[in-house]
Amino acid sequence: MDDSAKKGLVKRIQVRQIKQTMEKAVAGSKNQDKSYGEAVIEYLRDTGQIICISGDSSFIDLLRELVCARLKMPTGCLTVSSNADMLLHTVRRLVSDQKKPLLIVEQNLGNRDMTYLLRQLKNGFPELWIIIVSHEANKQRFVLLHESGVDNCIVKPVGAQALLEKIALTTKPHGKLDRMLAWARALLDQGEHLRALQVCQEALELKANSAAALLLIGDIFRAMRQYDKAGEAYENASRTSSIYLEPLRKLAELHEETGNVVKRLACLERLDELSPLNVDRKLAIGELYLKLNRLDKAKKIFDQAMQLSDREAKEYVSGVAFRVADVYMDTDPQTAAAFLQRGLEGKKAFWGVEDLVIFNRLGILLRRAGKWREAADEYRKALQVAPNDEKLHYNLGMAYLEGKDFESARASMLKALALNPDLPRRSAPVAVNLATVFMRTGDNMHALPLLRQALEQEPDNGTAREMLEQISQAD
Known part of the structure; x- marks a missing residue:
């Protein structure tokens, strides 16, 4: 038996083993999939x-x-x-x-x-x-x-x-469709293109317009160098979901393989619309613009790539500052606060909701150090990112309370309660703190129900009881 015949026999044995494994998997899941x-x-x-x-x-x-x-x-x-x-x-x-x-x-x-x-x-x-x-x-x-x-x-x-x-x-492939596609991929790896296509068609009978099946069909046709059919399959796969990027990436690769610069650029542009944070893709788009002598667009996309790179660099540096702050947190809170401030300032142009936890940690550290004005400044910065975050308004109110700016504290606490009326139910201390602010401004009408809520949650709360007695004596 010559080498080619041996290879053919080995390939047929491997495919037969794959088929047997598939049949066992399907038989085992005839009634229902494994949990x-x-x-x-x-x-x-x-x-x-x-x-x-x-x-x-x-x-x-x-x-x-x-x-x-x-x-x-x-x-x-x-x-x-x-x-x-x-x-x-x-x-x-x-x-x-x-x-x-x-x-x-x-x-x-x-x-x-x-x-x-x-x-x-x-x-x-x-x-x-x-x-x-x-x-x-x-x-x-x-x-x-x-x-x-x-x-x-x-x-x-x-x-x-x-x-x-x-x-x-x-x-793990979970369900008959996934197992069929795994089988088809194995057949593709073995060079059994026509059999792999047949399995994919059977998969489409199970689930019409399955993006995964259509994508795999495109891969099979691409391996067969039938590029038109591969492109059609990838296009059909991309239509199944507006955020499924893999078909568009495959199309871009296909057009690069066939040397179609215009179509490759169109795919990359569509990808960039869906996922605008990918620096490498923006660079690739810019290079294609230059090839097509679209100089203005090339410069614009390269500028965007630079801005993204700048953002990534600043976020990395800020991340290092935050990690250093963690090291100092227990032993030197003042230095920890300084590093948190450096980290936040470094990425000022890119503040997002993920930074709120840092602002809150910084505010707490500053308040513990008696720097309530600085803490209030940090909370106000955070409110630029999340103006409707009740926790930020509450913490800002606490900073004002500690600085004895009671009217500003009252305004912040009213805003926090308007955003989340259930805020006092988080804990008895929260309810007591809210009540303290209102009592300091002579607003016993708001303070009274808050103190009652505190005692419902914590009947032995001595501070809440004393404050209730003060209100009853004043009445």
């Missing part, structure tokens, strides 16, 4: 490893409870750290040990944006699965994260079942 829990257990038993990088103890406890208590998996399946510095070494070691790592990481860890590091990790280890954890659902940021290689996103707060589902759907 998410069973899917995660299977992943972890099959050399899976979850790496969690987070400084949020409650989230870590939730993950540990899920993996070790609920799923009854050994603690060795889970690696937890609040430090990302050794992440590259950890992933490299696990991959070399034939592990299948899943990384669950905070988007901002110790005030450090993890996007750049995650992009490096995904480029170096394409087999790595990544789930990002964030406090906000910022569409543009999530799109950029997806482009950086993030497979899934979790927005806090998250429950155990939602976390379980995210892990299961990230690490």
Whole structure:
């Protein structure tokens, strides 16, 4: 038997094995798919490893409870750290040990944006699965994260079942359609193009206009050098979702491969509209503008790329300042406050809701140091970003109270209550603080119900009782 015949036989055996695996999977799921829990257990038993990088103890406890208590998996399946510095070494070691790592990481860890590091990790280890954890659902940021290689996103707060589902759907094809597409990809890798197309058509019968199936069809036609059909499949896939970027990226690659500068530029421009934070793509667009002698547009897009780069650089420097502040937080609060101020000032042009926690920490440090005016200044800066944040108005009111500017404190507390009437129910001390401000301005009508709410939550609150007695004596 010559070499070509041997290769053909090996390929047919491999395809037959793939088919048998697929048939078993489909038969096993005839009545219903495996539960998410069973899917995660299977992943972890099959050399899976979850790496969690987070400084949020409650989230870590939730993950540990899920993996070790609920799923009854050994603690060795889970690696937890609040430090990302050794992440590259950890992933490299696990991959070399034939592990299948899943990384669950905070988007901002110790005030450090993890996007750049995650992009490096995904480029170096394409087999790595990544789930990002964030406090906000910022569409543009999530799109950029997806482009950086993030497979899934979790927005806090998250429950155990939602976390379980995210892990299961990230690490394992879940459902008949996903398994069929996995089979088709395996056939494509083996060069069985026509059989792969047939499986994709069967997948489309299960779910008409499946973007994943259409995208894979495009990949198959592209491998067959049938570029027109590949482009048509990618276009159809892009129509299924206005924010699904992969088909447009594939189209751009296809047009680059065929040398069609105009069509490649059109795809990149569409991508830039959907995900405007990608510096590398703006540079590629600028280069194409220059090739087409569209000089004004080239300069404009290059300026945008520079602005984004400037923003990334300033955010990085600010992140370093915030991390230094963390180091000083317990031993030298005054120095910690100075670094927080430097970090915030450094990214002043790019303040966002993610910075509110920094403003609040800084305000608290300044108030503890008796610098209530400086604290009030920081809260007012934060209100430029989030004018309807009741916590900021409340903290501003507390700064005014500590500075004995009672009328300004009253105005801030009224604004906080207008934004969230349930604010006093957060805790008895909050209700007492609100009541204190109103009593200081002679507004017992507002103070009285607040003190009653404080005692409902904490019947032994002596401060609330004393203040109630003062009001009753005044009456």
